[in-house]
Amino acid sequence: MMLVIGGLLVLLSVSGLGVVLTREPRRQVLAMAANGLVLSALFMALQAPDVAFSEIVIGSVALPLFFFVSLSSLRANRKRE
Amino acid sequence: MNHPNRSIAFIIMAVVLAPFVVAGLWTLPPFGSYPGPYGDVINAIGTSARHITNMVTGVNYDFRGLDTLGEEFILFASVTGVVMLLRGARGEAKSAAALRIEHRRREGRSEAVAGAGRVLAPITLLYGIYVVLHAQTTPGGGFQGGVIVFAAILLAYLGEGYSAWRRMARSAVLDLVEAAGAAIYAVGGLVPMFFGARYLENILPLGQPKTITSGGLIAVVNLGVGLAVAAGFSSIALELLEETRTAGDDQA
Numbered sequence: 001m002m003l004v005i006g007g008l009l010v011l012l013s014v015s016g017l018g019v020v021l022t023r024e025p026r027r028q029v030l031a032m033a034a035n036g037l038v039l040s041a042l043f044m045a046l047q048a049p050d051v052a053f054s055e056i057v058i059g060s061v062a063l064p065l066f067f068f069v070s071l072s073s074l075r076a077n078r079k080r081e
Numbered sequence: 082m083n084h085p086n087r088s089i090a091f092i093i094m095a096v097v098l099a100p101f102v103v104a105g106l107w108t109l110p111p112f113g114s115y116p117g118p119y120g121d122v123i124n125a126i127g128t129s130a131r132h133i134t135n136m137v138t139g140v141n142y143d144f145r146g147l148d149t150l151g152e153e154f155i156l157f158a159s160v161t162g163v164v165m166l167l168r169g170a171r172g173e174a175k176s177a178a179a180l181r182i183e184h185r186r187r188e189g190r191s192e193a194v195a196g197a198g199r200v201l202a203p204i205t206l207l208y209g210i211y212v213v214l215h216a217q218t219t220p221g222g223g224f225q226g227g228v229i230v231f232a233a234i235l236l237a238y239l240g241e242g243y244s245a246w247r248r249m250a251r252s253a254v255l256d257l258v259e260a261a262g263a264a265i266y267a268v269g270g271l272v273p274m275f276f277g278a279r280y281l282e283n284i285l286p287l288g289q290p291k292t293i294t295s296g297g298l299i300a301v302v303n304l305g306v307g308l309a310v311a312a313g314f315s316s317i318a319l320e321l322l323e324e325t326r327t328a329g330d331d332q333a
Contacts, residue, residue, distance in 0.1 A: 050225070073325045
């Protein structure tokens with residue numbers, strides 16, 4: 001179990017680094033969703049299924065949607081001007 | 082600030098703060114240590130006192146139910162704020178139907194996206210309802226299930242296109258469901274007071290453990306949260322998506 005948690009912690013820092021190093025906003029949103037997915041797997045490994053559930057629905061459904069919509073809205077408004 | 086100065090500032094601050102970080106890490110409790118007594122108490126009494134098997138739900142909707150009422154109204158206030166800002170800026174009259182602005186090139190969905198949305202939306206909806214209803218028995222609950230129902234509503238948007246989706250997801254209905262969800266929580270807490278109990282006190286019949294009717298009042302307020310979260314998130318998404326509509330892509 002410690003091996004799984006350790007592996008997930010390493011994966012979490014790698015995917016977190018991925019979020020920071022990604023420069024293109026839309027790709028960054030996907031990197032953030034991937035980071036959330038790893039985080040929810042870690043919560044699951046730490047025996048917190050409710051928290052994992054919340055993290056997975058917010059991190060990979062609600063958060064990416066709101067970011068994508070905001071980015072799309074910015075693009076649409078820029079075109080209009 | 083230019084780069085050399087920034088590096089110098091960083092090095093100075095790092096040297097100054099490093100001992101504090103090391104000292105802090107040194108005194109951290111060991112991995113997995115749990116000194117608090119409350120979790121163990123809840124685990125011990127949860128099933129006998131409330132007939133539930135998911136203690137997290139028990140804490141959220143019963144033992145600390147008042148905190149969740151506060152969170153419920155944080156969500157309610159933020160949804161109201163977003164809707165007022167965005168819908169107010171567009172004008173209430175324009176918000177009833179999908180926004181149409183002329184001269185915008187239409188970007189259709191691929192058939193794969195539409196097909197996947199149509200297949201996955203009902204399955205996701207069913208799963209979301211399952212998660213909401215089984216809050217007392219298995220991990221998940223009103224909040225998580227509500228967001229899954231919201232995901233199903235979004236998949237319906239991908240499957241059916243924007244204007245068809247707007248005909249299904251009416252903002253008036255969403256507003257009503259969101260308010261009803263918040264009201265079920267607040268009024269559900271008030272009902273015990275008419276029978277001489279305290280606010281949110283669990284006086285309803287507790288039911289059979291491991292069934293969706295177990296937990297008494299927990300099942301009621303949990304349903305309220307599920308409704309409010311699903312409708313609230315959908316309202317925010319609807320108002321935000323309306324912001325991205327710039328021209329005649331109603332058929333897309």
